[in-house]
Amino acid sequence: MYLYKNWRSTVSARWFHPVLLLIWLIIGIGLRLANLTGKPPWTDEFSTLVFSLGNSFLAVPLDQAIAPDILLQPLQPQATANIQDVWTHLSQETNHPPLYFFLAHWWMQLFPTPGGLVSVWGARSLAAILGTVSIPAIYTLGWLTFRSRLVSHLAAAMMTVSPFGIFLAQEARHYTLAILWVIASFACLVIATRYLLNYTQLPIYLVISWVVINALGIATHYFFALTLITEALVIIFLVRHQISNQAKWSVLFSPLWQRIYIVAAATCVAGLVWLPVFLQNSYGSKLTEWIQEPRVGLAWISPLFQAFAAWITMLYLLPVESPQIAIVIASGVVMLIFLIWALPILIHGFKVQLQQPESRFITQILTVLVVGAIALFFFFTYFLGIDLTRGARYNFVYFPAVIVLLGASLAVCWQNESIGRWKITGKKAVILIWLMGFFSAVTVVCNLGYQKYYRPDLFVQLIQQTSQVPVLIATSQITHVHIGEMMGVAREFKMQNLPSPSPLFLLAHQDQDPNTSTTALNKTLQELPRPFDLWLVNFHAPIAEEVKLCDAENQNLPAINGYVYELYHCK
Numbered sequence: 256m257y258l259y260k261n262w263r264s265t266v267s268a269r270w271f272h273p274v275l276l277l278i279w280l281i282i283g284i285g286l287r288l289a290n291l292t293g294k295p296p297w298t299d300e301f302s303t304l305v306f307s308l309g310n311s312f313l314a315v316p317l318d319q320a321i322a323p324d325i326l327l328q329p330l331q332p333q334a335t336a337n338i339q340d341v342w343t344h345l346s347q348e349t350n351h352p353p354l355y356f357f358l359a360h361w362w363m364q365l366f367p368t369p370g371g372l373v374s375v376w377g378a379r380s381l382a383a384i385l386g387t388v389s390i391p392a393i394y395t396l397g398w399l400t401f402r403s404r405l406v407s408h409l410a411a412a413m414m415t416v417s418p419f420g421i422f423l424a425q426e427a428r429h430y431t432l433a434i435l436w437v438i439a440s441f442a443c444l445v446i447a448t449r450y451l452l453n454y455t456q457l458p459i460y461l462v463i464s465w466v467v468i469n470a471l472g473i474a475t476h477y478f479f480a481l482t483l484i485t486e487a488l489v490i491i492f493l494v495r496h497q498i499s500n501q502a503k504w505s506v507l508f509s510p511l512w513q514r515i516y517i518v519a520a521a522t523c524v525a526g527l528v529w530l531p532v533f534l535q536n537s538y539g540s541k542l543t544e545w546i547q548e549p550r551v552g553l554a555w556i557s558p559l560f561q562a563f564a565a566w567i568t569m570l571y572l573l574p575v576e577s578p579q580i581a582i583v584i585a586s587g588v589v590m591l592i593f594l595i596w597a598l599p600i601l602i603h604g605f606k607v608q609l610q611q612p613e614s615r616f617i618t619q620i621l622t623v624l625v626v627g628a629i630a631l632f633f634f635f636t637y638f639l640g641i642d643l644t645r646g647a648r649y650n651f652v653y654f655p656a657v658i659v660l661l662g663a664s665l666a667v668c669w670q671n672e673s674i675g676r677w678k679i680t681g682k683k684a685v686i687l688i689w690l691m692g693f694f695s696a697v698t699v700v701c702n703l704g705y706q707k708y709y710r711p712d713l714f715v716q717l718i719q720q721t722s723q724v725p726v727l728i729a730t731s732q733i734t735h736v737h738i739g740e741m742m743g744v745a746r747e748f749k750m751q752n753l754p755s756p757s758p759l760f761l762l763a764h765q766d767q768d769p770n771t772s773t774t775a776l777n778k779t780l781q782e783l784p785r786p787f788d789l790w791l792v793n794f795h796a797p798i799a800e801e802v803k804l805c806d807a808e809n810q811n812l813p814a815i816n817g818y819v820y821e822l823y824h825c826k
Contacts, residue, residue: 272404272408275408276390276391276394276408276411279390279394279408279411279412279414279415280387280390280391280415282415282416282693283386283387283390283414283415283416284383284384284387286415286416286421286696286697286700287383287384287386287387287421287424287425288380288383289700290700290701290702291376291379291380291383291425292375292376292379293701293702294425294702294707295707295709295710295711295712295743295746295747296375296427296743296746297707297708297709297739297743297817298708298709298736298739298740298743299426299428299739300375300378300379300426300427300428300739301330301735301738301739301742301743302349302735302736302739303355303356303359303378303427303428303429304330304363304373304375304378304427305329305330305344305735306341306344306345306348306349306356307341307356307359307360307363307378308329308330308331308332308333308336308341308360308363308373309333309336309337309338309339309340309341309344309360310328310329310330310331310333310336310340310344311329311344311347311348312329312348312735312738313344313348314328314329315328315329315738315762316762317732317762317763317764317775318761318762318763318764318775318778318779319761319775319779320727320759320760320761320779320782320783321759321760321761321762322757322759322760323745323746323748323749323757323758323760324749326738326741326742326745326760326762327372327742327745327746327749329742330372330373330742330746331368331371331372331373332363332364332368332373336360338357338360341353341356341357341360342357346532348735349735350477350533351429351476351477352473352474352475352476352477352529352532353474354429354432354471354474354475355428355429355432355433355475355476356429358381358432359378359381359427362377362378362380362381363377363378363381365377369750370749370750372746372749375427378427379425379426379427381427382423382424382425382426382427382428382429382430382431382432383424383425383431385424385431385432385434385435386420386421386423386424386431386434387424388431388435389414389420389431389434389435389438389655390411390414390415391411392435392438392439393410393411393414393438393655393658393659393662394407394408394410394411395407395438395442396410396438396441396442396445396655396659397409397410397411397659397662397663399442399445399446400445400617400621400659400663401608401614401617401659401663401666403663403666405666405669405670406659406662406663406666407662408662409661409662409663409665409666409669409685410658410659410661410662410663411662412662412689413570413658413661413662413665413689413692414658415692415696416689416692416693416695416696417569417570417658417692417695417696418568418569418570418571418572418692418695418696418698418699418704418705419565419568419569419572419647419650419654419705420434420569420654421696421699421700421705422568422647422648422699422705423648423651425699425700428648429475429476430476430648430651432475433472433475433476433478433479433651433652434651434654434655436468436469436471436472436475436479437472437479437482437651437652437653437654437655438655439468439472440465440468440469440472440482440483440486441482441486441624441655441656443461443464443465443468444465444486444489444620445617445620446461447461447465447515447518448489448493448616448617448620451493451497451511451512451515452493452616454511455511456510456511456513456514457514457515457518459514462514462517462518465518465522466517466518466521466522466525469483469518469522469525469526470522470525473525473526473529474529476651477529477533478649478651478652479652480526481628481631481632481649481652481653482628482652482653483522483526484627484631485623485624485627485628485631485652485653486624487519488623488624488627489620489623489624489627490515490519492619492620492623494507550640550642557644558633558636558637558642558644558645561642561644561645561647562629562632562633562644564647565644565647565650566650566657567590567594568647568695568704568705569650569654569657569658569661570597570661570688570691570692570695571590571593571691571692571694571695572590572695572698572699572704572705573586573587573589573590573694573695573698573704574586574698574701574703574704575587575590575703575704576702576703576704576705576706577703593691597688597691600664600668600674600684600688601661601664601665601668602664603664603667603668604663604664604665604666604667604668605618605660605663605664607667608663608664608667614663618660618663621656621659621660621663622660624653624656625653625656625657625660627653628650628652628653628656629653632644632649632650647705665685665688667681668681668684668685669681669682669685706816707816707817708816708817709740709743709816709817709818710815710816710817710818711743711744711746711747711817711818712747713813713815713816714744714747714792714815714818714820715744715747715748715751717812717813717815718758718790721788721808721812721822722788722790722822724786724787724788724824725756725758725759725786725787725788726756726758726759726787726788726789726790727758727759727760727761727779727780727783727787727788727789727790728741728744728758728759728760728761728790728792729760729761729763729776729779729789729790729791729792729794730760730761730762730763730791730792730793730794731763731764731765731769731772731793731794731795731796732762732763732764732765732772733764733765733766737762737793738762740792740793740817740818741760741762741792743817744758744760744792744818745760758790759783761775761776761779763775763776763779763794763796765795765796769795769796769797770796770797771796772794772795772796773796773797773798773799774799776794776796776799776801776802777799777800777801777802780799780801780802780825781801783825785825785826786824786825786826787825788822788823788824788825789802789805789822789823789824789825790820790821790822790823791820791821791822791823792818792819792820793818793819793820794821802823804825805823805824805825805826806823806824806825806826807821807822807823807824808821808822808823808824
């Protein structure tokens with residue numbers, strides 16, 4: 256009894272909640288900054304690095320053999336580059352709005368340039384810090400929705416260790432900033448909901464804040480529009496609720512709803528501003544071809560598994576991408592057992608929140624946000640031919656709502672004396688779920704889960720072990736994504752400062768006709784002195800005649816993530 260009273264007095268102390276939130280922050284920033292440069296940057300990150308510096312991929316020479324230093328020139332900071340340069344190259348060469356790239360431009364100037372190249376740690380640290388800020392932000396959203404310190408802390412605790420959150424925070428990309436705008440926009444929606452339920456007009460500060468947040472969200476990532484669509488579904492849900500309560504449609508024309516219409520109209524204007532920029536970009540369709548590929552056979556059901564995998568990793572993820580098959584199998588078995596154990600607990604907590612009068616309506620609103628977003632993903636996938644489930648990172652549009660619902664469900668569990676047949680207390684169950692999240696976060700930090708799509712470090716090791724003569728690495732090039740693939744390899748050679756001669760790179764450009772890449776490769780091979788080893792990497796074009804004069808490697812070489820290759824010895 257004494258311990259119980261002492262605990263109650265501690266929890267009620269003014270210092271307790273800020274200190275506990277500070278603990279989540281310390282753990283969160285530690286996980287997000289740990290091993291930050293232990294994983295090589297991949298193509299999307301090279302896009303961030305180059306455009307944030309105010310540089311361009313178009314300066315890289317094509318259809319000729321070039322040295323690594325020439326290929327890496329876009330990664331070198333230029334003293335004269337400014338925000339205008341960032342916007343010019345970004346709008347001409349990619350399909351992203353500029354806000355995050357502007358912030359990264361200023362941020363990366365604070366860090367040294369190892370080997371004359373932009374600091375990857377500096378670039379990734381911005382996303383990591385913004386990801387850490389999402390912890391107090393989700394705490395605030397939890398408080399606004401459920402008015403419960405317990406829900407707030409549990410939501411913050413799960414955000415701290417969410418492997419999905421860690422994955423996004425350790426990439427030099429704009430998703431953690433977008434998540435902050437999603438949280439802020441959801442917060443405005445929750446506050447507006449309370450005003451509408453009380454039949455009180457929205458204050459003007461809320462209207463302005465909501466519009467500004469939505470505008471900044473769109474200026475960070477165009478997919479933020481999916482968040483806005485889910486919020487529109489919530490507004491429709493509120494309309495239906497008020498009409499059913501008052502039994503008349505005239506409620507829609509009352510002054511109560513006028514400011515909601517203002518928010519909607521102003522947000523639409525903020526989004527339409529970017530439409531001309533988006534439409535005039537000639538690279539946009541090429542950069543998104545990977546989520547618009549034709550679907551045949553089992554590809555019709557693969558989105559279901561891709562979506563399910565992304566949902567699971569919001570909560571936990573063990574080393575399923577370990578090089579040791581035994582660890583992979585053991586991780587899969589443990590994850591399955593844990594899901595069977597935890598899912599009924601989470602569903603029970605969710606049902607209880609739906610049954611309680613004080614939390615029922617807000618739980619329904621968060622559910623509409625999550626279910627509406629998932630429905631949108633499948634609508635785009637199956638009806639528009641745009642498979643959004645292929646990019647797990649796109650789930651940022653509703654991720655905060657999932658975390659708050661998770662916190663609300665765990666709050667019910669925390670207050671239970673025992674959990675079903677398992678005969679353990681609710682507090683122990685919550686602690687076990689959090690610890691599973693923590694180990695999952697470590698999995699991502701160690702690159703054993705949510706692995707980088709490209710492993711140039713392993714590819715460079717393979718080249719060093721296999722080739723004893725000069726090397727030409729050739730790839731077919733369509734967009735700057737393919738330049739980024741080779742940049743990763745060139746950067747590894749430069750960072751490792753290897754004693755052997757540096758390889759040459761050929762970016763054989765192709766537009767509509769793959770044979771243009773073949774012609775460029777054929778011409779380059781005729782000009783190079785022999786002997787040399789030719790590595791065809793992600794080369795999607797017919798084999799050149801000069802290649803047929805070389806000897807194909809006959810031993811089985813290991814597969815490397817992101818690099819499909821063939822080796823020829825040209826003697």
